[in-house]
Amino acid sequence: MGEKILMKGSEAIAEAAIRAGAMAFYGYPITPQNETPEYFSRRMPELGRTYLQAESEVAAINMVYGAACTGTRVITTSSSPGISLMQEGFSYIANSDVPCVVVNAMRGGPGLGDIAPAQADYFQATKGGGHGDYHSIVLAPHTVQEQCDMMYDAFDLADKYRIMVVVLVDGLLGQMMEPVEFKDWADVKSYKTPDWATVGQGERSNRNIITSLEILPEDLEKMNLKLQEKYRTIEEIEVRFEEYKMDDAEYVITAFGTTARIAKTSVNMARKEGIRVGIIRPITLYPFPYAVIEKRVNQVKFFFDVEMNAGQMLEDVRLGVNGKKPVYFYGRLGGMVPTAEEIYTAFKKQIGG
Amino acid sequence: MGEKILMKGSEAIAEAAIRAGAMAFYGYPITPQNETPEYFSRRMPELGRTYLQAESEVAAINMVYGAACTGTRVITTSSSPGISLMQEGFSYIANSDVPCVVVNAMRGGPGLGDIAPAQADYFQATKGGGHGDYHSIVLAPHTVQEQCDMMYDAFDLADKYRIMVVVLVDGLLGQMMEPVEFKDWADVKSYKTPDWATVGQGERSNRNIITSLEILPEDLEKMNLKLQEKYRTIEEIEVRFEEYKMDDAEYVITAFGTTARIAKTSVNMARKEGIRVGIIRPITLYPFPYAVIEKRVNQVKFFFDVEMNAGQMLEDVRLGVNGKKPVYFYGRLGGMVPTAEEIYTAFKKQIGG
Amino acid sequence: MKLIYKAPDTMTEKDTTYCPGCPHGIAHRLISESLEEMNLVKKTVIVWPVGCSVFGYYFIGTDAVEAAHGRACAMATGIKRVHPESFVMTYQGDGDLASIGIAETVHAAARGEKITTIFINNGNYGMTGGQMAPTTLIGQVTTTTPYGRKPEANGFPMHVPEMLATLDGPAYVARAALDSPQHIIQAKKFIQKAFSAQAKRLGFSIVELVSTCPTNWKMTPVESMERARKEVLPVFPIGEFRVIKGVE
Amino acid sequence: MKLIYKAPDTMTEKDTTYCPGCPHGIAHRLISESLEEMNLVKKTVIVWPVGCSVFGYYFIGTDAVEAAHGRACAMATGIKRVHPESFVMTYQGDGDLASIGIAETVHAAARGEKITTIFINNGNYGMTGGQMAPTTLIGQVTTTTPYGRKPEANGFPMHVPEMLATLDGPAYVARAALDSPQHIIQAKKFIQKAFSAQAKRLGFSIVELVSTCPTNWKMTPVESMERARKEVLPVFPIGEFRVIKGVE
Amino acid sequence: MEPKVIINEQRCKSCGLCISICPKKVLRISDKINSRGYHPAELFDNENCISCGFCYLICPDKAIVEVRRPEPVKQGG
Amino acid sequence: MEPKVIINEQRCKSCGLCISICPKKVLRISDKINSRGYHPAELFDNENCISCGFCYLICPDKAIVEVRRPEPVKQGG
Amino acid sequence: MEKGVVISGFGGQGVMLAGELLAETGKEEGKFVTFLPSYGPEMRGGTANCHVIISDEEIASPIIDHPEAAIILNLPSLDKYEPLMKEDGLIIINKSIVPKEVKRTDVKILQVKAQEVARDLGNEKTMNLILLAAYVEIEKPVSIEGLKKALRTFLTGRKETLIEVNEKAINKGIEIAREFLGVK
Amino acid sequence: MEKGVVISGFGGQGVMLAGELLAETGKEEGKFVTFLPSYGPEMRGGTANCHVIISDEEIASPIIDHPEAAIILNLPSLDKYEPLMKEDGLIIINKSIVPKEVKRTDVKILQVKAQEVARDLGNEKTMNLILLAAYVEIEKPVSIEGLKKALRTFLTGRKETLIEVNEKAINKGIEIAREFLGVK
Numbered sequence A, B: 001m002g003e004k005i006l007m008k009g010s011e012a013i014a015e016a017a018i019r020a021g022a023m024a025f026y027g028y029p030i031t032p033q034n035e036t037p038e039y040f041s042r043r044m045p046e047l048g049r050t051y052l053q054a055e056s057e058v059a060a061i062n063m064v065y066g067a068a069c070t071g072t073r074v075i076t077t078s079s080s081p082g083i084s085l086m087q088e089g090f091s092y093i094a095n096s097d098v099p100c101v102v103v104n105a106m107r108g109g110p111g112l113g114d115i116a117p118a119q120a121d122y123f124q125a126t127k128g129g130g131h132g133d134y135h136s137i138v139l140a141p142h143t144v145q146e147q148c149d150m151m152y153d154a155f156d157l158a159d160k161y162r163i164m165v166v167v168l169v170d171g172l173l174g175q176m177m178e179p180v181e182f183k184d185w186a187d188v189k190s191y192k193t194p195d196w197a198t199v200g201q202g203e204r205s206n207r208n209i210i211t212s213l214e215i216l217p218e219d220l221e222k223m224n225l226k227l228q229e230k231y232r233t234i235e236e237i238e239v240r241f242e243e244y245k246m247d248d249a250e251y252v253i254t255a256f257g258t259t260a261r262i263a264k265t266s267v268n269m270a271r272k273e274g275i276r277v278g279i280i281r282p283i284t285l286y287p288f289p290y291a292v293i294e295k296r297v298n299q300v301k302f303f304f305d306v307e308m309n310a311g312q313m314l315e316d317v318r319l320g321v322n323g324k325k326p327v328y329f330y331g332r333l334g335g336m337v338p339t340a341e342e343i344y345t346a347f348k349k350q351i352g353g
Numbered sequence C, D: 001m002k003l004i005y006k007a008p009d010t011m012t013e014k015d016t017t018y019c020p021g022c023p024h025g026i027a028h029r030l031i032s033e034s035l036e037e038m039n040l041v042k043k044t045v046i047v048w049p050v051g052c053s054v055f056g057y058y059f060i061g062t063d064a065v066e067a068a069h070g071r072a073c074a075m076a077t078g079i080k081r082v083h084p085e086s087f088v089m090t091y092q093g094d095g096d097l098a099s100i101g102i103a104e105t106v107h108a109a110a111r112g113e114k115i116t117t118i119f120i121n122n123g124n125y126g127m128t129g130g131q132m133a134p135t136t137l138i139g140q141v142t143t144t145t146p147y148g149r150k151p152e153a154n155g156f157p158m159h160v161p162e163m164l165a166t167l168d169g170p171a172y173v174a175r176a177a178l179d180s181p182q183h184i185i186q187a188k189k190f191i192q193k194a195f196s197a198q199a200k201r202l203g204f205s206i207v208e209l210v211s212t213c214p215t216n217w218k219m220t221p222v223e224s225m226e227r228a229r230k231e232v233l234p235v236f237p238i239g240e241f242r243v244i245k246g247v248e
Numbered sequence E, F: 001m002e003p004k005v006i007i008n009e010q011r012c013k014s015c016g017l018c019i020s021i022c023p024k025k026v027l028r029i030s031d032k033i034n035s036r037g038y039h040p041a042e043l044f045d046n047e048n049c050i051s052c053g054f055c056y057l058i059c060p061d062k063a064i065v066e067v068r069r070p071e072p073v074k075q076g077g
Numbered sequence G, H: 001m002e003k004g005v006v007i008s009g010f011g012g013q014g015v016m017l018a019g020e021l022l023a024e025t026g027k028e029e030g031k032f033v034t035f036l037p038s039y040g041p042e043m044r045g046g047t048a049n050c051h052v053i054i055s056d057e058e059i060a061s062p063i064i065d066h067p068e069a070a071i072i073l074n075l076p077s078l079d080k081y082e083p084l085m086k087e088d089g090l091i092i093i094n095k096s097i098v099p100k101e102v103k104r105t106d107v108k109i110l111q112v113k114a115q116e117v118a119r120d121l122g123n124e125k126t127m128n129l130i131l132l133a134a135y136v137e138i139e140k141p142v143s144i145e146g147l148k149k150a151l152r153t154f155l156t157g158r159k160e161t162l163i164e165v166n167e168k169a170i171n172k173g174i175e176i177a178r179e180f181l182g183v184k
């Protein structure tokens, strides 16, 4: 760790990715995260790494796919409409067991929408916006510092499971500046081309083929079952979440990313008035921390889910609560960011305050 | 109605769409539904309507978007990977309030997968594979005849709500032949260019602008709230489902499309052995028939969900059941189609049979 | 006093969102004038792009749709095929048309789609803050070519009209410039030829307009025009690259 | 006895999935021979397309990846940029390359990406049952042009090498044919030039191979070769369209 | 004399293109500030303006609204 | 004499291209059926084969595995 | 009454045509029918099969889990369907390219050197009809007359010339079936 | 202690620079800081603003619901923030192009013809710093020395020549603030 630097979230994330060992970036500009590719375009050539502005997001994700097939730590970053264009690629990557990292700085939608912060790509990221049964690990940081630390995890998880890891942020986290401290540089010199990588057969005795095609349904089912097995493992050991003031909580707010951060202020407002409310903040959106929800179900009177969307993580919260307690929802749409006060007010209404 | 014709599902759907008033088709070939565009390519010119093979699915959906902006009944058809490429377009269409019909003949995934029947795009279709908070109406027929009848509904619903309607089928329904009877031809001569259409201002006093862009979050939120209002209306009045032998059922199988059809055979096997099981078959996957699930919750001992995926509609069933009864699942993956027998066996295991 | 020039009503009274001295406004005026003079305003649907001109429908008073980034030609095709009597044009930046939208452009051109494209080449992505575009010159510094565009790393500038002119579908393919009154007069002539190609159903027509981007070039508007003239035009020369019989 | 020809080991012993008489197999053999002769086999990664050659990795024995439909050049770019010492080539059909993949192809070419593309022009979409491709001839009946391709409705055939030759990035752009032993010998020469362009890091290289599709053309393999010669080659002439200095 | 060039000050963004291009150098940036904070261009020497319209042609913001030319005074009868 | 053209009958798909292209017309479709149901090509007139290799060049299925030419018999010493 | 048959072989062996023809016949005879094809690799190579069900009642699943009858045109098809056959089921085999013997002893087996027989009739491609007709004659899901009638509606235009040889194939199939059944 | 300020105006008026400078100063003085910008239409035109919070404790939400201080550079910004201001809050206004008067009577108002003042200093663009310095002098979220130090780390390379005029602007801002506070 070094000194604290005041950095924009969208630049800090690039620096963190670079330190975490990103050897290649392919991407296409889109607000509100243009600073990220721009930052990469300055730094990658300096370090002798690869930066390429693709002709589109469709091309970008397929370049990422290609680089991932060589076992190289590779990343792309984009925002909602660009991420939608990548869905076919995501699905291919999933069924090819190759590792990569994708950052989505969500903006207001649907369609062109606006460039303000949103969280309305939760379903797309966690349930699969592409075709077929697949998952990516989805990480949701709530501060610039956490976002930077998480880039290391993102690459490590991607490599560990040969899976795509999505870091789901929003324009607010990307645009804001906070002082950050970076972790140590990953030892990229130690990286070796993995034995499954397609870089030319060379000395290997077998040749490597990476494909998501398996024309016999019997075989494709086997491939799918292997994927599902991987997902079960991930669901078992990679769940991450934060509990904030939950020890004595009578109520719980569920929220992720930016909304969780704002909700912390709301919780502090409530606590000042003696209301015992805490926060469960899923850090991995997939795998979703159902277990902690279940654990707290008996302790609290109700769940209050807050998102910058029309109620997406809400469904996972409800699946976790499974009818045992009421689940209320407060959401803002299309790029509107709820204020701490308004969350608090909406919450209080449910306790009759 | 006329005589019964033995037709492939993928051709019958095109003929039905044409009779239901499809004035334009834009699309790109993909197995297992190539017969659909091919059929359109023969019939549309005959009728002086528009057929165009687009350069890609990305182009196709944006052509559909363009035609939809003129208020023309327009359709595209594709299969899973192609549908993934359309996600950005879907999101734009949703936030532009324009009507169109999209058929997805789902195949085994993820990635290139295979061309066998699957149901693994349920999440993509119902929760939103594109970015932002939006929905399409999602219809799931389970016979060739129903599929044909449904094309009329699809266009009518699209026009009624200015929304995209997805008809979710699979390769099985598309490839199989069954005798079908077509409903009467829609009176396309009576169609008028709607007053919101962008075809040139002409005599209109105002000009029309169709956009999904609203740069101020306040305004975009309003647009979103209007969308949400539309969705609430649809959820209220457009839910469709079939109950099969549910009157005296002690158990219920939930399944849609092809799986439901196969499950009917399983139910008949069970009934022969005196086991009182029925089927709830959602016909609209969005809006999902939560209410009928809730209604039957007290009647039955458990729910048994069957899908050709890893458990997608399952989440909606669980949301409907809301913890009140067990929900079991049986699924086949990657293009494998469960047999009636195997569904029955898996089901019986749960009753200890 | 005799009226020599009068700003067209089709260009609306709404303040544009463009930076001071940005030629997007000149292009808008030329289009507005041409639509008026050719009596096309009421038949016109403009397909606007994502780019600085994303709000173009506020500034040119016709029916309009807003395409997804790069997909304007596909959307225009969708409209024109079902409404052949409408006059359908796209307005696109170089990022929109030549980068993410090149497939849709090439194919609309190859099909000879009866639409018109006005293509603004300002050498970068204006709206998103000045990233490299396919038209960025070798050596040019942008926010994603901080060390100047290098062929080895970033490829070569793309000459869209020259490329499209090899296809059989386009009726009219030209490049003009917006850097001086003389060039602006010529640009208008080219635009009108392109419009007439569509009006006569001869095929696809496109006019590239060499423009500037003072904000991202980090120059004054006047310096930008000079750079366009001295550095850009030699690489992207004015000319008509394909004019089939019947276009005038 | 002196060995005149011996089938290359790099073409595997696995039965191909191609229809009888389909020239995909000829192309495979030429590639296999060239890789062997140029000592590239162990360095090679082939990016296979979606199309009849989707299983190509079973038939040519190198490291391989299977691209999404049309995206082979992007995927190849992704590989080559991080592994410049690998020999990276794409193998693509006319639907794959010229229709859905034209953007990725044009941009890989414009960037001068150091990859090689072998482009099989069989005038239709073989795998999916014979739909129109961008290369389908005017008048040709396909499953989606049941009344024959008409320019007004379906646009014009696309000449990819001619178009790419206008760009600055490609080092070698050519078209050959697979309809006769003589042309096949020439095709191999062109392929080797394309490979050498990559080996020497000169830029993007591409060879279009005029092929046939007996199954969907509804002709015997022999009739198909005749049609290729008599009807296709006049429209898609053999030639080298761009050869920069250093290619040999 | 009536102005030969009509400038809409509210629309002007002070880009200076008209000024740079005017062959007679009869335009300049004024001291006024419009509501968006720009100092609009002004025609300070109407006399010497030759009504060439260059300023109109290059103005990107429809701030040069009209260009007029005095009718030649008809001599004699 | 050893065969000048070696055909792998299992791989042959009976496409007929080699037969059509053979300048000496020494190839034909045989009566055999291979395991995929095809009648493979056969060289019925080894004598007259000129080892030109055209059949090899056009065979799409690596069914023509080798083409050989008899070494010219060296005269004298 | 519900009768189902699986027809399976290489693409190009006429699997689909035979199946469709059977289904069309059933429909024309007023039955409920389903025809369910399944292809190999998109279009090319590999094995393809179809399931045809002809019934007096509405058909729920169009899939045949355990065939009571199968027409097997190549080896992979035999490997696939032999274990799935119902007891007492009927397997009709294209002996021309299926060298293997059926191991199961609880099924009926009819082996025909169909390609050779068809070639002798003048067109090797009609082997699918020979076997189909044999099946129809044995199991009687539809009438032979109906089959012939349906054939005529299939072979129109340029294909009309093929009617004769195909009818010959049907007749040959009947003959083979009768021999199998021990009828004369 | 936690102090927040909103700075709002047209793109190009130096809104972001002022905000960043303040945040950087805070960070250098060992405080927790957040800087949250919000742009109008992607990049061009429209109004942009930023929220800066300087605090002794960790900052939860970086958003300021109700500003205790706002630097208002154009009219739309006044319209937006006037109703949101905390009671007793401080509004600093660029009077040069904000003709409207503030209606609320429960806030402190400092109006400065900032563009004219800046022009007199030799660079109209420094008006943002004049107003920022006035804010810092009145509310003291950071020290003026810190601000000047931070300025030097911002203006490097080609921009170094601008340090002088910007420091003049800061001093002018202090002067205006003192006048406002009635200090001498």
Ligand SMILES: Cc1ncc(C[n+]2csc(CCOP(=O)(O)OP(=O)(O)O)c2C)c(N)n1
Pocket: A028, A029, A030, A031, A057, A081, A082, A085, C049, C050, C051, C052, C053, C069, C092, C093, C094, C095, C096, C097, C120, C122, C124, C125, C126, C127, C128, C133
């Ligand atoms: C799918 C998608 N990708 C990226 C963007 C972000 N984006 C908006 S405009 C633009 C480029 C604009 O450049 P250009 O087309 O040259 O227009 P200009 O602003 O220069 O006029 C980009 C990349 C987007 N809106 N959608």
Ligand SMILES: Cc1ncc(C[n+]2csc(CCOP(=O)(O)OP(=O)(O)O)c2C)c(N)n1
Pocket: B028, B029, B030, B031, B057, B081, B082, B085, D049, D050, D051, D052, D053, D069, D092, D093, D094, D095, D096, D097, D120, D122, D124, D125, D126, D127, D128, D133
């Ligand atoms: C995104 C997507 N769209 C469509 C398809 C279906 N598809 C598979 S191959 C193919 C075209 C193949 O034609 P071509 O590239 O010419 O190859 P050929 O088979 O003729 O060799 C298509 C459209 C697909 N797999 N993925």
Ligand code: SF4
Pocket: C017, C018, C019, C021, C022, C023, C024, C052, C122, C126, C127, C212, C213, C214, C215, C216, H044
């Ligand atoms: S950024 Fe460039 S192109 Fe965009 S409005 Fe400003 S000057 Fe014009």
Ligand code: SF4
Pocket: D017, D018, D019, D021, D022, D023, D024, D052, D122, D126, D127, D212, D213, D214, D215, D216, G043, G044
């Ligand atoms: S369909 Fe055509 S291209 Fe494909 S394998 Fe058969 S002959 Fe070859």
Ligand code: SF4
Pocket: E004, E005, E021, E022, E023, E024, E025, E026, E027, E043, E048, E049, E050, E051, E052, E053, E054, E055, E056, E067
């Ligand atoms: S009309 Fe000509 S001379 Fe008069 S102000 Fe304009 S540019 Fe200058």
Ligand code: SF4
Pocket: C021, E007, E011, E012, E013, E014, E015, E016, E017, E018, E019, E040, E041, E055, E058, E059, E060, E061, E062, E063, E064
């Ligand atoms: S060109 Fe137009 S906007 Fe620019 S200074 Fe002149 S009048 Fe103003």
Ligand code: SF4
Pocket: F004, F005, F021, F022, F023, F024, F025, F026, F027, F043, F048, F049, F050, F051, F052, F053, F054, F055, F056, F067
């Ligand atoms: S080598 Fe030449 S002559 Fe001999 S069989 Fe082959 S093609 Fe005929």
Ligand code: SF4
Pocket: D021, F007, F011, F012, F013, F014, F015, F016, F017, F018, F019, F040, F041, F058, F059, F060, F061, F062, F063, F064
């Ligand atoms: S060319 Fe090859 S596959 Fe074709 S018949 Fe001759 S040997 Fe057989």
Ligand SMILES: [Mg+2]
Pocket: C051, C093, C094, C095, C120, C121, C122, C123, C124, C125, C126, C133
């Ligand atoms: Mg641009």
Ligand SMILES: [Mg+2]
Pocket: D093, D094, D095, D120, D121, D122, D123, D124, D125, D126, D133
């Ligand atoms: Mg092809």
